[in-house]
Amino acid sequence: MQIVYPPANYQTQSARIFILGTALPNGEVRVNGQVVSRSKAGHFAPSFALDVGLNVFRVSWQDIEQVIQITRLDATLVPAKAPSLLPESMVPVEPLACLPDEVICFSVIGTPGARVRVLIGGQIVTLAETDYHTQLPANQSLLTNQNQPRQLSQPGLYQGWTRFHKPEQLGQPRYQLEWQEQQITHLGQAAIEVLDPAQLSAVAVTAWQADARTGPGTDYARLTPLPQRTQATVTGRSGSWLRLDYGGWLSASHAQPLSLKLLPSPASVRSVACTERSGWTDVILPLTVPVPISVRQEADRFWLTLHNTVVQTDLIRLSEQGWVQSLTWQQQPNQVECCLRLKSPQQWGYCLRYEGSSLVLSLRHPPDQTPLIMLDPGHGGEASGARGLNGLPEKDLTLSLAQQVQERLLAAGLRVSLTRQADVSLSLQERTQLIESQLPSLCLSLHYNALPDDGDAEHTQGLSAFWYHPQSLELARFLLCSLLERLNRQSHGLYWGNFALTRPSVCPAVLLELGFLINPEEFEWIVEPQTQTQVAQALADAIVQWLHTA
Template sequence: TGNKASFSIGNRKDIPMVELNPEYSKADIVFGKAFDTSKSPVKGIYSGSYKIQESDIFKDTPISLKLISEDDNITEAADATVTVIPKNFTPMVAEVVKDYSIVRNAPGKSRLTPLPVGTRINVTGRIGDEYRFKMGNIMEGWILVNDINILPEGAPVAESIIGSVNIESVNDSVLIKVPLSQKLPVSIEQLSNSQISLSIYGGISDVSLIPYNNSEAFIKEIKSTQPFKDVFQIVITPNAKQLWGYDYYYEDNTFILKLRKPPLIDINNPLKDKTITIDPGHGGTELGSVGPTGVPEKTINLAISKFLKQELEKNGAKVIMTRETDKNVGLYERIKIANDANSLILLSIHNNALPDGRDPYKEHGSSTYYYHSQALPLTKSIQKSLVQNLELKDFGIFWDSLALTRPHKPIAVLVEIGFMINPDEYTLLTDQKFQEKSAKAIYMGLEDFLKTYK
């Protein structure tokens, strides 16, 4: 601390850096809270910035860092280089080659809507193994290098005039169809559990009429807007109390948003003929957390899931299990099982743990997790039933971007019944009667949800 620091990029030498105020390191984020990981505030962290000038011509130009103290002078090369794209640079267009490729808001950060294969994007930069691309002029996305193919110079930029939006009612779904001249990046957001929006980046609206085509029994309202000059958006409000799952894909250059119609629910037998996928967490070599006497979470998850299967089938549901034995099942294989069965609901059954150094006597209890707004009412209903019927501490409801909460075709909820590392809860979790009671509580929460949102 108290030293002088600077950095250089090519011929731009000794750009000054400032020392930041000492702060505790907060690398560990658990259940939405950041926890200090350093015993004392960390000193000697420096930060600097440089605005690229029009005259700068950097191509794979190295960055060097210099630290000067009373006793020493240290210069190190940064693990990065800088390349500047000139103003007259021919636009770089790429095509997505992996279906539903992961898109992030910054390298390695939060996820955005995955992109279908064939989507065209306008590339504007690269850091490491991720390309940056435009999402209109208001946003940017980041996608892995191996998930796209750079097209030959002169390929048309990713944009399209949008002249129509068509609605089609088929079987148990309503299709929202948007014809384009090429496949463009999209973003789908559930504004609430009963409203959904679609944004098409590079889309320019020429829509003046949207016929409901006898779909008004399901769709209360659909609105088309152009919130920005190169972002086309539609907002759909269904007549139902809530959304029941969606899918999206391209057919040729027509983008299709597929919304599931509300299921027919018998108030006296709400689970009858409903397809429910149960996912017993972990399995095989994936133990999950391990309790004080050595019983792994995977074993308890499977036991509770089997009791839940019996309870649901007894009440008329068609139940799909992602595993019924102690075996390895990949995360995305679990999702595929649920999707292939056209499941209405996906329940992932788990039991919780804490990182080392945390107090399981203070942090414990039942909790539930969701990602899409359509799953929040079911999440609340299951959590309420767990707390009322199991009488464990209410650890809470969490929005969480997990592999088993992100599925959108079914309503997906992840349940953490108790804490494996809390001795009292672990004792209960290893007891067969409590396992049956836990399954019953989840079933009751599911049943109450179906009755409420009929």
């Protein structure tokens, strides 16, 4: 008998856990005396509820028994004694800078039933007590259909807010709790500053394509990356993150201060030209300042928004037989929206860069007679990926499949490149750099699936496809539907997915999950030698067919 998951002395905040493993088909596998169902090959994946604290599971088969200890962690913070405040619960957590009249929020966990207030900048901010808070589950919860908001109990949670009307160095807030005629005070760690709108600093982007976010941290959604040399005014800070004047947030590590305090605003754009080169159309927009940008795609339309910009355009030059059919613009408050209508509803890739202060938008043409297909076998080396119920690592399956697909695509007359040809470690950054340097016509990242701890491994099967840029949606849909029909498998869904291997914009890029390694029946199907052959042929055929029809 072999237990693959969970590992020894495992800890989780999940309310459930699955136990994954295998044993010879004869006899019964029991967990705490309860017989669990198994596949024909003897694999099992039952789920069990977890109590807060230590949970012990005895897994037995014939005369073999393994003891699994799992600790469910309690996410509720409880003050050790009364009266008390928990310093680690104080919000804001990191140094904060904002503009006058913006809302500043405070919260802390302390002894229930007390009076709590914050002293800062000459103000007294009373915090109201509540005994619960609303939590949004992690993004992965969508895979288990458990993505609804949760009302979580949190005794002694105090919250409040205030505003400051003028620039000021407010310093660190003091949290004060009164309980049964006793009073305690804790100094918060996060210093707060209200910025002077007339003395804001400006920065330039130093990274080649800097991640812009909707908030100050990597758990916030991505916006259009900012090309190197982009300039913007800083209107706020949170820890090591900068809020830029157009609304996006940027890590300070990707920016350098400019000597001037405020940028000339707004920037101007005048004449616009489209030029053709082999495989690409370049749209060149001369600007007085390299401004933040946003991109939107839809069928044969490509929208480019120039923030902090005003139009002074009287002439736009298009190529007679070019990829861009028309270019129109619309001035909106603080920004210009340019709409490019392309020759085809299928877009094949784009990239953006600044040359001096001129923005160059490069739009890719359809591939030539011998498209280059890049296949990315997921994981590799020390990154084993998910494991099957007998311990088989995902990295071995993805490499074998990619090599078989490569063989069939070469036979069909296509060019093929693999991100790895052997069991070697390859970072996500190295994989995306290969895409950007080799410029394939399309890229497929091949994977096999698993679930978070609260998933139902025993009853979850299916294939799924993930896309990020709209130019990849129809490819993802076509491949998934083709595989489901050819292989007679269940669908686990078509997803918009913010993954490293779906984010490259230079070509349509799709990530495929080709079944669940942790489901007993589907794992048996996956490891059948004839299955790998069938999947490889079905995928190669679907790629060729899509290229002919796109």
